Amino acid sequence: MLRPVEEKKQKNWFKLDNAAKIYPAANTKRWSGMFRLSVTLKEKVDSFILQEALATTIKRFPSFNIRMRRGLFWYYFETNARKRPTVRPDINNPCAPISWQDNNGFLLRVFYYDKRIAIDYFHSLTDGTGAMVFLKTLVAQYLKLKGYEIPAKEGILDVDEQPDIEEFEDSFAKYADSKQRGRAKEPKAYHMKSTKLNDNDISIITGITSLEKIKQLAKKNNSTITEFLSALLLYSFYKQKEKEGLYTKPTRIAVSIPVNLRNYFKSNTKRNFSLFLNPGIDTILGEYTFEEMLRQIQYFMKANLNKKTLNAMMTQNVIIEKYIFIRVAPLFLKNFLMSIAHSTIGYRPISTLLSNVGSVTLPCEMQEHVNRFEFILGAAKIRTPYLAVVSYNDTLVLNFTSKIKETDIERFFFTYLIKQGIPVKIESNRE
Amino acid sequence: MPYCVKCGVELDKSAKKCVLCNTEVMIEQQDEIPPYPKEKSEVSQLNTGYFAMLLSVILIIPNVACLVINLIYSPGIYWMYYVFGGSLVLWMIFIFPMTLKKKRPLIHVFLIFLSATLYLLLIALALSGMRWFLTIALPVCITVMLLLFIIIFIVNRKKPGKLKTTSISLITVIVLCLVVEGTVDYFVNATIQFSWSYIVAASIVPVIIALVLLSGNKKLQNELIKKLHI
The missing domain is CATH 1.20.58 (Methane Monooxygenase Hydroxylase; Chain G, domain 1)
Structure with missing residues (x-):
């Protein structure tokens, strides 16, 4: 049921949701929690039309049409009504750090390059799912302005419609109500040794392959695509650790996998609503084969992917911000403590991260204009590559992002697929 | 279409080498649009020069205040030396490196030596203790500077x-x-x-x-x- 918001009643400010709160605190001049979704069309992008499409689209998304403001105790989002976000030519280092004044205060940046439209989002705004709806709506609007007939279905929102109140609700606050809090204790995980790139640089290595072939390979191993790719990523890190010493501490290797909570709790929010699960192995127990790692990940996911366990994890996160002594602490103190917590305990239980936004569906009228989708995660604060996965029709795009010189993980990962008989095409922003 | 002979992956037509293993591509280049543009969004660095200037101004304030107090309340006895010399040494140690774009340890050490010696000289002048300045302070300062020079030189070169x-x-x-x-x-x-x-x-x-x-x-x-x- 749609509950459109009346113009007058429309709130002009929001609290940040639970997952969003860490990112402004951890934001520095050198690092921001960013991620990018991009689409490659079949013809060259017209920046003028794109600008028009963006101006219309952003009005439809109240939780994107905002700027970051400082309160005395918390940051908050304020509707950015008077200004417009601008489109600009793409850059070599996607997910570059953001400051609150950039781009008229908007926390997203829209780029165009040849046939590509790319959006860098600040993670406080939304997660992969919400961001994909925005990108799809923007592209649909762009194509409409170019004169094509595009229906508003398959996750594309109608820009003339009034936004539904559920679209910008804080679903964490709504659903986190478990009596039990927290998750099983996670020991310190292995971080690979590597050389850092310059502050301005980011290493992006993209592997383009066939969804159908990966699906078959995953099926042969009785697993889903996410499980299979996480196991392969874990295996690449395992091989790296083998070089550095399998039994040197810390021995745990874990891959963090964001879970879309909309699949477990009924929510239509376009803001953050996801949670991390950190499956892994411990090499102190001995040597592992690829199949053993895959089983470990599968068992972990099966045990934890249910409403009750996820609710307990979510409640743990939400409860922290409810403590009265945390609430009354002034913002600068919170920022200081949260940024320290983010760069220490935040990265403690994970070696790497794999995020899969899944398969993108588009209405038939739009498919003929779209070549492929791409998903890029911002680099980690620690020196490790992250993997982002998205697929569209038969094109599966695997994107490794990091701030390091070495490419051992990426090379092992892709050559493993080649050895299994799956062709991979590599693209990169590296010289 | 170019392939990497070592990794077996297909490469972009604009690629000069395989990013995974750095093997060069053998096929002749075509003028293709690379997957990313060359322009980078620069990280806005804190302007350290400006910051150094601000700190310098803050450091000048107590100096001026002391000078005025010195001149008004105790004309003839110049204890102002201590404040000035101390500030100079502080400035050389902490603020001077901010004005440099590259690390220059040799110049930095030399300037610290100069300012510290000057500070000691001022104290010696104020207390008429030129003897200890010439026999203890100056030789020790010079030795420390030379030894630091030797260490820095060896560490940088060898x-x-x-x-x-x-x-x-x-x-x-x-x-x-x-x-x-x-x-x-x-x-x-x-x-x-x-x-x-x-x-x-x-x-x-x-x-x-x-x-x-x-x-x-x-x-x-x-x-x-x-x-x-x-």
Whole structure:
């Protein structure tokens, strides 16, 4: 049921949701929690039309049409009504750090390059799912302005419609109500040794392959695509650790996998609503084969992917911000403590991260204009590559992002697929 | 379409080499649009020059205030020297490096030496203690500067390991002890008779010898790490 918001009643400010709160605190001049979704069309992008499409689209998304403001105790989002976000030519280092004044205060940046439209989002705004709806709506609007007939279905929102109140609700606050809090204790995980790139640089290595072939390979191993790719990523890190010493501490290797909570709790929010699960192995127990790692990940996911366990994890996160002594602490103190917590305990239980936004569906009228989708995660604060996965029709795009010189993980990962008989095409922003 | 002969992956038409293994592409280049543009969004660095200026201004304020107080309340007795000299040394140690774009340790050390010597000279002038300045302060300052120069020079040029750097630093400690004792002796007794610096040297020399021997012996190092690691 749609509950459109009346113009007058429309709130002009929001609290940040639970997952969003860490990112402004951890934001520095050198690092921001960013991620990018991009689409490659079949013809060259017209920046003028794109600008028009963006101006219309952003009005439809109240939780994107905002700027970051400082309160005395918390940051908050304020509707950015008077200004417009601008489109600009793409850059070599996607997910570059953001400051609150950039781009008229908007926390997203829209780029165009040849046939590509790319959006860098600040993670406080939304997660992969919400961001994909925005990108799809923007592209649909762009194509409409170019004169094509595009229906508003398959996750594309109608820009003339009034936004539904559920679209910008804080679903964490709504659903986190478990009596039990927290998750099983996670020991310190292995971080690979590597050389850092310059502050301005980011290493992006993209592997383009066939969804159908990966699906078959995953099926042969009785697993889903996410499980299979996480196991392969874990295996690449395992091989790296083998070089550095399998039994040197810390021995745990874990891959963090964001879970879309909309699949477990009924929510239509376009803001953050996801949670991390950190499956892994411990090499102190001995040597592992690829199949053993895959089983470990599968068992972990099966045990934890249910409403009750996820609710307990979510409640743990939400409860922290409810403590009265945390609430009354002034913002600068919170920022200081949260940024320290983010760069220490935040990265403690994970070696790497794999995020899969899944398969993108588009209405038939739009498919003929779209070549492929791409998903890029911002680099980690620690020196490790992250993997982002998205697929569209038969094109599966695997994107490794990091701030390091070495490419051992990426090379092992892709050559493993080649050895299994799956062709991979590599693209990169590296010289 | 180019492929990497080592990894077996297909490469972009604009690629000059395989990013996974750095193997160069053999096929002739075509003028294709690369997957990313060359322009980068620059990280806005904190303007350290501006910051240094701000700090300098803040440092000037107490100096001016002290000068005024000095001139009004105690004309003729210039204790202002201490404040000024101290600020100068502080400025050289902490604020001067901010104005440099690249690290220049040799110039930095030399300037700290100059300002510290000037500070001591001012104190000596104010207390009419030119004798201790010339016999103790100046030689010790010069020695410290020269020793630091030697260490920086060797570390930058030869890139010795941790063990060798430690032994070089220990040698300079011995030299410094000798100079300090020599100058103090000369100042007090007008003769030079080394005593306690020998003890320092005697206890440090075996450590230096051990470190030098150890630095040439990888096997022994591994053995020690194995047995003594914490």
